Amino acid sequence: MRKYLSKMIKLRKQEGLNAVIAEIKVHSPRHGDMLRGRSVFDILKAYERCDVAGISYITEEKHFRGSFETFREICRNTDLPVLRKDFVTSVDEVERTAEADGSALLLIARVLGDRTAELVDVCHDHGIEALVEVHSRDDASIAIETGARLIGINNRDISRLELDDGSVEVTETIAPLLKTPALKVSESGISSLEHLARALKHADAVLVGTAFMLADDLEGKVREFVRGGGDA
Numbered sequence: 001m002r003k004y005l006s007k008m009i010k011l012r013k014q015e016g017l018n019a020v021i022a023e024i025k026v027h028s029p030r031h032g033d034m035l036r037g038r039s040v041f042d043i044l045k046a047y048e049r050c051d052v053a054g055i056s057y058i059t060e061e062k063h064f065r066g067s068f069e070t071f072r073e074i075c076r077n078t079d080l081p082v083l084r085k086d087f088v089t090s091v092d093e094v095e096r097t098a099e100a101d102g103s104a105l106l107l108i109a110r111v112l113g114d115r116t117a118e119l120v121d122v123c124h125d126h127g128i129e130a131l132v133e134v135h136s137r138d139d140a141s142i143a144i145e146t147g148a149r150l151i152g153i154n155n156r157d158i159s160r161l162e163l164d165d166g167s168v169e170v171t172e173t174i175a176p177l178l179k180t181p182a183l184k185v186s187e188s189g190i191s192s193l194e195h196l197a198r199a200l201k202h203a204d205a206v207l208v209g210t211a212f213m214l215a216d217d218l219e220g221k222v223r224e225f226v227r228g229g230g231d232a
């Protein structure tokens, strides 16, 4: 049975762990190949051993070299909730995500504008959660008018396709504006325990890809994020 990402985030917090959504990132527009000889499933099993709250996978093909079939295979091969990240704008893509047994789908407020709430409802009608992504005050106003259970604050400006470093300051600025019961996820550009602690002061969970994929000791790095922290 499909697990809700929001439930796993709450569970990890109850267990006294940091709720970390770990991304299997196969390619970065900035760093190129991220797998470096490993398979997607090697990374998936490593993340499972580290008690992450969920898995993120980008299906966008052109810039991130993702594949929908790989997303489907990841969903088939894990009990963890799986988030699909892509530039989704249609009901068909929501249905496809649910049919592949995904748990959650990224909806970008800046891209969808006043259609965001409608697509959140479509996600819920299909038994999946929406992670509504915001990066600005305007996006935040859109997100709080939806019924989303999850709001993601992207520390990077996605239109720059990762040429910017991203800054946790975006989470620190935007999170206090999100006066809703939705869980907040600080996404992107989190590479150190200092970033992690700052993000978790304002957010319920973090989403991390590059720092894990580039680590010499992937499991060591993920465990440090899941179990470590402290004050920034």
Ligand SMILES: O=C(O)c1ccccc1NCC(=O)[C@H](O)[C@H](O)COP(=O)(O)O
Binding pocket: 023, 025, 058, 060, 064, 085, 086, 087, 106, 108, 133, 154, 158, 166, 187, 188, 189, 190, 207, 208, 209, 210, 211
């Ligand atoms: O975040 C988006 O809006 C997005 C949409 C479609 C494809 C990629 C997208 N962003 C990139 C990512 O999802 C990041 O890889 C993820 O947030 C992890 O960030 P990082 O830890 O900085 O690699």
